[in-house]
Amino acid sequence: MFSVRNRFTLGMTLVAALGLQSQLLRAAGKDIVIGVAGPHTGANAPFGLQLWKGAEAAVKDINDAGGINGKKLRAVKADDACIPAQAKSVANKLVNTEGVSAVVGHFCSSSTIPAASVYRENNVLMITPASTNPRVTEDAAFKPRDCSGITDAGKKAKCELQNHSVIMRMCGRDDQQGVEAAEFVHKVLKAKKVAIVHDKDTYGQGLADAMKAHLKTLGQQPVIYEGLTRGEKDFNALVTKIKAAQADAVYFGGLHAEAGPLIRQMREQGLKAAFISGDGIVSEEFVSSAGGEKFVSGAYMTFGADPRKLPNGKKVVDSFRKTGYEPEGYTLYSYAAVQAIAAAIKGTGETRDGRKLSKWLFDNGADTVMGKQNWTQKGDLQKSGYVMYVWDTKGKYAEVGNKL
Template structure:
């Protein structure tokens, strides 16, 4: 009798443990949750969390509820690899992240070796998907596409104007600057300055002096909003009136708080603002009511989570390998940023970059507006 009772208790314990294991599907959300790029990390986190809540409320993924595991990489490649290894140890099967290309690329190797699918909402360097890994996807476009738009704009709108190309020496920043340089060079525009700064630099006096001596009329910057804001503020203080143009790395309203009035007239490439999509109206209002403005990559992160869920349903399985196959074969998927399909590399099949200008809105605050 005692033996039977113990066996029953043991069986119940096993079933309870198994139930807990089967009840959740772990999704890692990784990005710079702290540090100078924390605004972007918040976008990835808030987007993924809201998507997980909405998917769970609708029944989860093939009957399993999403449980989010956060990883703070502080925009550092080494820390990103540490986050990736922790996700492996935790049993994560899907990852939304990272933000920086220099972090996403080495982290993706860890994920590929350990059966984890990764969708980055923000890493645009071509190398991320060009290596042919089975597990790499993105909901954003690529730097060669973005740079082509920027380079053509410079060639058409700043014809005969001396151009400076500046980058922050990172995988993303230099990669985007080089793609823009390549595109404008092909259209007959040769830069008068090509120079790199270091992430964390505060004083750009020497670089700005070179700009003044060269009579620079437009500056293309490959990098993030922290250095971009300081650079444009110091350019204005030192009398350089050339507008600064950059890419998706400055798509945060924090740029205006750093640059002040110098942000006025700044040009930027980014896809059409998903907040303006009528199909996302209710979702955008949901974010705003919670006190969070879903700018930039928020909805790209939300879309990544939607794709995981819909691809798993299409595959009839939550196995990462099968989900990855379905992501390429079963799309396009309906998401908060529109219909998304993937090619064999894991790149989206409808990249679309447009130009924005930073200026004051009706509320008197600086922000970016599609031109």
């Protein structure tokens, strides 16, 4: 029978073996493996499909152009279903079993945050196309070091390398997005009574809180601030409460699965208040979940400037459309994330050291279908402007026309 010490030693040996297995897989494999993690099942699977379609197309295009440093890319799909515990398990599998060189994902911030801890521990680069909660890159343990006093070149380079996070984004942050929404509601819509609703999730509540905080700086307090539960579909009692408060604008922090029924029930009860949300509804599934185009017509949402209109991505967009797929939402964000990863691997010749890859991206930036992208040491984009969109009677969204 094993003693406690023997069991501990055996456990540590297994952990070391798994880490070694991961390194060997990445070093000796014929392909450079990239994980694509997101909700490939469940209510948010449409967003997972966007991530997969974008990454899959980028991998194919890069391989058709000759690959990277004599090797081909290979994408591995990993389903976290937007469940935090599952996301962490998925991250461990990608690192220790698949031997990934980098990860595109995750989608839900509540899943990205726990998964990111795994990538940090294993020095694996992760670029999320969609997770906007500030906590994703605001790692409490990440404290930049002062390397200025180090005279030894090798030690200084090593010190500076530690100042680059392996957790990065190809999207903006909620503390930017919420601000823009508040400005629009207050200055453009001139709403006097604003109801703020969220889904109690890291992303949704974080977005709602950012909007509420900036609204306060503009001299307004919400008439209602409430959370609903993900997965529920009957929000009539909440709508009745919003009506009683005479709200002329309703801001929702959350995803399309709840936003759709909420706006439908608002309209069915005769509530004509403006409906505003964030990038969690940037999918035509918002129309389906609402029950049709007539319910979403006139709804607003914040999202980055439509990458489908950028000249850098025209060829890629045309290629998608020829296959019958419209690269909406985060499709091109995911494509761009693969491009950034590929550029860093090509530039460094490195497939195992996430910090070297992230430092290269910080130093050089990357040309993508969304234009030239540059990052901070924390992994946030240096520029990530949001614009306002409005849904029309045909169930399509387009920019309102004014950059916020």
